[in-house]
Each structure stands twice: as C-alpha cells, then as structure tokens.
Amino acid sequence: EADIYQTPRYLVIGTGKKITLECSQTMGHDKMYWYQQDPGMELHLIHYSYGVNSTEKGDLSSESTVSRIRTEHFPLTLESARPSHTSQYLCATEKNGQYNEKLFFGSGTQLSVL
Amino acid sequence: KQEVTQIPAALSVPEGENLVLNCSFTDSAIYNLQWFRQDPGKGLTSLLLIQSSQREQTSGRLNASLDKSSGRSTLYIAASQPGDSATYLCAVPHNYGQNFVFGPGTRLSVLP
Numbered sequence: 001e002a003d004i005y006q007t008p009r010y011l012v013i014g015t016g017k018k019i020t021l022e023c024s025q026t027m028g029h030d031k032m033y034w035y036q037q038d039p040g041m042e043l044h045l046i047h048y049s050y051g052v053n054s055t056e057k058g059d060l061s062s063e064s065t066v067s068r069i070r071t072e073h074f075p076l077t078l079e080s081a082r083p084s085h086t087s088q089y090l091c092a093t094e095k096n097g098q099y100n101e102k103l104f105f106g107s108g109t110q111l112s113v114l
Numbered sequence: 115k116q117e118v119t120q121i122p123a124a125l126s127v128p129e130g131e132n133l134v135l136n137c138s139f140t141d142s143a144i145y146n147l148q149w150f151r152q153d154p155g156k157g158l159t160s161l162l163l164i165q166s167s168q169r170e171q172t173s174g175r176l177n178a179s180l181d182k183s184s185g186r187s188t189l190y191i192a193a194s195q196p197g198d199s200a201t202y203l204c205a206v207p208h209n210y211g212q213n214f215v216f217g218p219g220t221r222l223s224v225l226p
Contacts, residue, residue, distance in 0.1 A: 048213060092158075108155070108157045
C-alpha cells in the first residue's frame, strides 16, 4: 500500500497569508492529484501531475499553484489566502500503470482562513 | 463528459442488515471503477477496484459488481455493523486513461 503524508493536518490562518500544503509519498508513483472538498460535498480536482516537471490545472478553478520538482513531493501553495479558500484539501497518488490504476489518499489538510 | 451519480444520498439501517449502494456513470469507456470509504474529516480509503473486464470483486463482507454497458455499479455490504458508518464514493475516469470523476457519495449510518 502507498504511504502518503499530508502536513499540516489542520491549519488556521489569517487573510492574506501565504501558505504551502505539503504532500509526500514513498511509493514512487508518477501521478499525483490535489482535490478540494467542502463538508458533505463532492471532491473537485484542482491540480494534477503525471510526473516530474508536469503540472496541470484540474476541473475546478483554483487560485492555488503546485510544483513537482521531485517524484516524492507535490506541494500546493496559496499566495494570499482568503476565507473562500476554507476547505479540506486532499492529496492522492495513483499506482503506476498503463491506464487507470488504484488511487491512494492522504489524510487531508483542513484549512480555515479567518 | 463523464458524470457520476450515486443513489441513495443517505441511508440509515439497523445493525445486521444487508444493503446495496448504487453508482451510475454516463460514459462507458472506462478502464475500471473504484469504490472508496470516507470517514468524517478524513481522506478516502480504497475498498475495491473492478476492472472493466470483470463483473464482480469481493473483499470480506463487501461485494462490488460492474455492468459497464449499462453504466452501473453496485456495492453490496453484508451483515452491516456500526463501524461501517461512513460515506461511500465511487469513481470512474473521464474517459479511457483520463483523470477520475467522483460521485457525490452515499452517507451510511448503521444503528446499533
């Protein structure tokens, strides 16, 4: 099974702050994803990467940015946080394969912007 | 565009009952379908993955079926327990090899 680590687990910050949510994995998976999920609502894909130096925007418009300099890390950055960014952010990896493979999720970061 | 729906949105059953959760998708050009469990405030845990060439997949008290041509999958939970209480989501790719689309989930409560 994949090991995916998201930090911090919870974050409360003030408006205008720059934040980075960390996501690390130890299984060497090429594909990684960031999803945003409001309480009781659907998951929305905001960013994804198919490997090092590959990043794409997802279906949901987001003011965040991502980078993929190393296979293991896929951090998400908000340059200036706003209350509308309050949500749960979930990182996922996909097992390497030709087409669609099993997804593995981290525990999530619950972000609250005051 | 792939769209995924799940019925019912919420379900409450007494402990010990067998139950079925439903997942429907609009584009049958999928490689596989996955079922997940999500506990409140947590990430998703993969339960079962069914390849498009399979009809069923079983893990313990869970059995998932897939009818690709009709765009439907079911998750059968036998002898439900209070620990099964969670939200269950299904996910399929947009299209063959593309990113996953998640259903809205079914919120299950198993009462002791």
